[in-house]
Amino acid sequence: MDKLLIEGGIPLAGEVRISGAKNAALPILCAAILSDEPLRIANVPHLQDVTTMLGLLAQMGVAVSVDDKLGVKLNAAALNNPVAPYDLVKTMRASVLVLGPLIARRGEARVSLPGGCAIGLRPVDQHIKALQAMGATIEIEHGYMHARAPKLKGARIIMDLVTVTGTENIMMAAALAAGETIIENAAREPEVVDLANCLNAMGARVSGAGSDVIRITGVPRLKSASYRVMPDRIETGTFLAAVAATGGQVRLRETRGGILDAVLDKLREAGAQIEAATDSISLRMNGALRAVSLRTAPYPAFPTDMQAQFMALNSVARGTAQITETIFENRFMHVQELRRLGAQIEVEGNTAVVTGVDHLDGATVMATDLRASASLVLAGLIARGETTVERVYHLDRGYESIEEKLSRLGARIRRVR
Ligand code: EPU
Numbered sequence: 001m002d003k004l005l006i007e008g009g010i011p012l013a014g015e016v017r018i019s020g021a022k023n024a025a026l027p028i029l030c031a032a033i034l035s036d037e038p039l040r041i042a043n044v045p046h047l048q049d050v051t052t053m054l055g056l057l058a059q060m061g062v063a064v065s066v067d068d069k070l071g072v073k074l075n076a077a078a079l080n081n082p083v084a085p086y087d088l089v090k091t092m093r094a095s096v097l098v099l100g101p102l103i104a105r106r107g108e109a110r111v112s113l114p115g116g117c118a119i120g121l122r123p124v125d126q127h128i129k130a131l132q133a134m135g136a137t138i139e140i141e142h143g144y145m146h147a148r149a150p151k152l153k154g155a156r157i158i159m160d161l162v163t164v165t166g167t168e169n170i171m172m173a174a175a176l177a178a179g180e181t182i183i184e185n186a187a188r189e190p191e192v193v194d195l196a197n198c199l200n201a202m203g204a205r206v207s208g209a210g211s212d213v214i215r216i217t218g219v220p221r222l223k224s225a226s227y228r229v230m231p232d233r234i235e236t237g238t239f240l241a242a243v244a245a246t247g248g249q250v251r252l253r254e255t256r257g258g259i260l261d262a263v264l265d266k267l268r269e270a271g272a273q274i275e276a277a278t279d280s281i282s283l284r285m286n287g288a289l290r291a292v293s294l295r296t297a298p299y300p301a302f303p304t305d306m307q308a309q310f311m312a313l314n315s316v317a318r319g320t321a322q323i324t325e326t327i328f329e330n331r332f333m334h335v336q337e338l339r340r341l342g343a344q345i346e347v348e349g350n351t352a353v354v355t356g357v358d359h360l361d362g363a364t365v366m367a368t369d370l371r372a373s374a375s376l377v378l379a380g381l382i383a384r385g386e387t388t389v390e391r392v393y394h395l396d397r398g399y400e401s402i403e404e405k406l407s408r409l410g411a412r413i414r415r416v417r
Contacts, residue, residue: 002415002416003198003389003392003393003417004380004395005386005387005416006380006387006389006390006411007358008380008381008382008386009382009385009386010412011243011248012242012409012410013172013248014408015408016082016239016405017253017399017405018231018239018255019231019235019400020043020228021115021230022045022050022232022398023189023232023234024095024194024230025043025094026053027191028041028194028229029050029053029054029074030053031101031172031195032336033102033332034105034172034175034222035105036075038075038197038224038225039077039202039224039225040122040226040227041074041227043230044070044071045229045331046212046367047069047397048397048400052088052091056084060076060081060083060084061076061079061081062075062103063075063076063077064077073407076370077399079106082207084111084112085112087145087325089112090115093114093117096169099111099131099169099173101169103136103147104152104172107150108148108293109146111144118369118372119331120326120328120329120409121329124166126159127163127169129157129356130159130166130183131170132303133157134153134157134181135153135155138336139275147154150291151177152174152176152178152182152198152218153178154174154177154218155182157184157411158185159183160373162188164298166187167186168191168195171195172195173359174203175204175218176218176219177218178236180215180216180217181216182214183213185227186209187298187299188211188212188299188300190210190230190231192209192210193210194230195209195387196210197227198227201310202223202224202286203223204222208238226405231255231256231259233256233414234397235373235399236255236259236281236301236304237306238374239252240263240379241309241312242308244270244289245316247285247289248409249283250409252280252282252283255279255280255283256276256281256284257278258319262301263303266294266302266310269292270289270313270317271287271290272284272293273285279317286319286332291356292313292314292317293322293323294307294310294321295323295324297324304325304326307323307331307371307376308372309371311335311338311352311354312343312375312376312382314374315344315357315376316359319355319356320355320356323351325352326348329350331369331371333372334375337372337379338365341363341379341387342359342361343362343379344357350401357388359382360366360379361387363387364387364391367391367392368393368394371398373392374399375390377402377413381411
């Protein structure tokens with residue numbers, strides 16, 4: 001298994017390109033199921049989760065090709081196996097995103113129930129409830145959801161809680177349903193908007209994405225389209241946090257303000273000077289890093305996917321920060337590891353109290369999920385001496401060429417196999 005070796009204590013400086021968003025690319029790849037014509041997708045990040053999703057689509061009968069610029073072309077004309085097997089779903093929960101489009105296009109789907117994961121229970125009851133309201137019958141058999149609906153019907157759906165992939169699944173199902181579907185208490189994440197834009201490019205009629213009420217008028221079929229995936233706001237935030245925590249300066253290209261304002265606000269509160277434009281974001285750290293308290297919540301509030309990275313940043317900031325996690329019940333797995341580097345963190349319920357220390361000391365650490373691993377890389381960049389981050393495969397699921405990009409900013413980081 002690969003490891004990352006990091007020699008910390010160097011302020012990061014320079015310029016780096018931000019990749020396409022993982023959490024926008026994954027649902028957009030699934031949207032190809034909805035049509036028997038090709039969907040061309042640009043700016044798809046080169047990540048393990050994307051490879052897993054392409055494998056899942058290919059075994060369903062979707063023709064997949066990738067060009068030399070990493071543009072992906074999908075054609076689901078010959079889709080013949082509407083199944084997402086356990087072996088794939090257990091490695092990537094986002095596989096559940098095939099459920100809505102499969103029922104809409106084929107009238108049938110067999111998708112493994114995801115089961116719990118490292119950050120929480122993560123049930124899919126809201127996906128099921130909404131599809132049932134649209135006329136699907138869903139039976140749970142041998143750990144699989146077996147869904148059937150000769151023709152889905154539009155419905156008014158009130159989500160009990162805000163769910164990102166739940167909103168995306170229903171939006172895709174509704175695109176080919178008979179009549180109008182209204183999703184209330186919908187997720188407002190920019191990735192939901194990106195999927196809606198892609199669906200509309202394919203001829204769907206989706207309005208209101210980005211607000212908490214989304215309306216979809218079903219159409220008989222979707223057609224060929226080309227679409228470019230939005231920049232990854234979590235990769236953007238992770239690099240900004242790393243540069244702020246090491247006291248450096250950076251210009252991030254091919255990303256933009258307006259998709260992570262809550263994160264930019266917190267970085268400014270921590271002492272960073274930030275300029276956000278339509279195709280880049282620059283950050284310069286001036287003076288001491290100050291502790292920033294935060295509370296995760298659905299967009300536009302502070303994202304749970306940035307919580308761990310801000311824990312690392314706060315561990316060497318001046319003052320004490322309270323970090324409250326409200327989305328996932330078990331997303332503090334990085335705390336134990338950060339403590340091994342010398343961080344002072346106390347956890348009570350869903351709140352962590354971080355008291356900034358003068359410095360962290362390098363050590364060997366390992367994490368059980370993607371964003372926790374990112375926080376350990378940040379901590380390694382801040383710490384004195386050498387840090388070894390084990391189980392890098394978590395990072396490879398969600399960060400494209402992370403060690404190359406960090407090296408370009410002057411970090412001493414290398415992968416050992
Ligand atoms: N939930 C339910 N029932 C449901 C669906 C969700 O109780 O039917 C609960 C979840 O257990 C959780 C909360 O609702 O407590 C929010 O979960 P959500 O469904 O919004 O999460 P998700 O769609 O499974 C996406 C991202 C995650 C990100 C969350 C929250 C993708 C592929 N994944 O997950 O990304 O943390 O939204 O913003 O879009 C990551 O990239 O590292 C990652 C975990």
